[in-house]
Amino acid sequence: MEKRSASWKSLHEEAERAYEAGAYVEAEGKYLGALRATKRLRPHDRRRIKSIEGLAHVYRMMQKPDLAATVYASVPKIIEAAYGPDDPRLAECLEHYVLLFVIERLAESERLLLRSQAIRVKAWGRQCPDLALSDVSFGILYSHHGNLLDAERSFKQAVQRVEYGRGYRHPDLVFYLRQLAGFYRACGRYSEAEPLYERVLALIDHGRGWGEDVLIESLEDLGRIYRFLGKEEKAQVMFGRIRELWRKQYGDTLTA
Numbered sequence: 001m002e003k004r005s006a007s008w009k010s011l012h013e014e015a016e017r018a019y020e021a022g023a024y025v026e027a028e029g030k031y032l033g034a035l036r037a038t039k040r041l042r043p044h045d046r047r048r049i050k051s052i053e054g055l056a057h058v059y060r061m062m063q064k065p066d067l068a069a070t071v072y073a074s075v076p077k078i079i080e081a082a083y084g085p086d087d088p089r090l091a092e093c094l095e096h097y098v099l100l101f102v103i104e105r106l107a108e109s110e111r112l113l114l115r116s117q118a119i120r121v122k123a124w125g126r127q128c129p130d131l132a133l134s135d136v137s138f139g140i141l142y143s144h145h146g147n148l149l150d151a152e153r154s155f156k157q158a159v160q161r162v163e164y165g166r167g168y169r170h171p172d173l174v175f176y177l178r179q180l181a182g183f184y185r186a187c188g189r190y191s192e193a194e195p196l197y198e199r200v201l202a203l204i205d206h207g208r209g210w211g212e213d214v215l216i217e218s219l220e221d222l223g224r225i226y227r228f229l230g231k232e233e234k235a236q237v238m239f240g241r242i243r244e245l246w247r248k249q250y251g252d253t254l255t256a
Contacts, residue, residue, distance in 0.1 A: 008037040008047050015054055024062045031055040044082035049075055056101065069101040088123045091116040095137045106145050113137050129165030129172070132158035136179050143183060155180040174203050174210050174218075181221070190228040197222040212249075216242055 015030030031054045038048040056072035059065075076093045083089055094116040098109045117134040124130060139154035158176045166172060181196035200218050204210045223238030 008034050008051075011037060012047070012051060012054070015051075015058075019054065019058060019061075022061075024058050027058045028055065028062070031058060042082075043078050049078060052078075060101065065101070065104075069097075072097055072101050086119055086122055088120055091119040091123075091134075094119075095133070099137060099140055103141060103144055106141070109141050110138075113141060127165065129162045132161040132172075132176055135161065136176065139179065139183065143186070148187060151183060152180075155183050169203065169206075171203065171210060174200055174214065177203075178218070178221070185221075185225065185228075190225050194222075194225050194229065197225055212245060216245055219245075 011030050011034035015027050015034055018024070018027035018030055031051055035048065035051040035055065038045060038051060041048050052071060052075055056068045056075075059068035059071060076090060076097060079087065079090045079093050094112045098112050098116075102112075103109055113134065116137070117131070120128070120131055120134060135154045135158035139151045139158065142148070142151035142154060155176075159173065159180055162170060162172050162176050177196050177200045181193045181200065184190070184193035184196070197218065201215075201222055204215050204218055219238045219242050223235045223242070226232070226235035226238065
């Protein structure tokens with residue numbers, strides 16, 4: 001067993017390196033080899049699932065969407081067989097399948113997201129703020145298909161769930177506010193995105209549990225919004241903060 005485990009780990013790491021380098025044909029072969037190395041493991045062993053997921057992502061990058069979806073479709077079946085049809089892990093898996101592999105198929109995607117949402121409601125109850133995860137998935141789906149009214153409703157509902165369930169200063173709001181603000185920005189509704197990004201930055205600045213990478217991204221988001229709104233002076237303050245963070249991380253090798 002240890003030998004097979006070592007073989008899987010080696011092949012999987014090689015597959016990941018090839019994938020990151022854009023060598024998708026090589027990555028495909030390595031992931032297939034890693035998958036073969038798991039043939040005597042339980043179907044729901046995490047190593048086997050990771051190999052299937054990796055292979056599906058390779059096919060997605062190789063512009064083989066139908067094959068990618070077919071490969072990944074086995075993962076929800078494995079999770080359901082192992083843990084049952086009402087396990088929240090299945091809900092997460094179904095959402096991943098929709099948003100990365102079948103989002104172009106609206107009816108199928110909507111059906112699967114409704115199932116995912118129903119699993120979470122049954123497991124957590126209707127008042128659980130974590131149902132915001134389902135709201136965001138619906139928002140992404142509807143936005144992708146140009147249904148902007150339902151997309152906005154879904155993103156707003158996600159924010160409201162967390163505000164109601166966890167409070168207006170909870171760190172989880174950073175993620176959900178950014179989803180709604182990003183939607184407004186994509187729609188060119190910059191004045192509506194501005195206060196949301198400002199709120200995100202205020203939460204991060206007050207130490208609400210997010211790291212420096214998210215801080216830099218949020219500063220850049222808000223700086224771009226200020227620039228879109230013609231507030232160049234405010235934009236420069238944001239970009240100046242980014243440069244200072246970069247200097248702290250990389251030293252004086254970066255120019256202003």
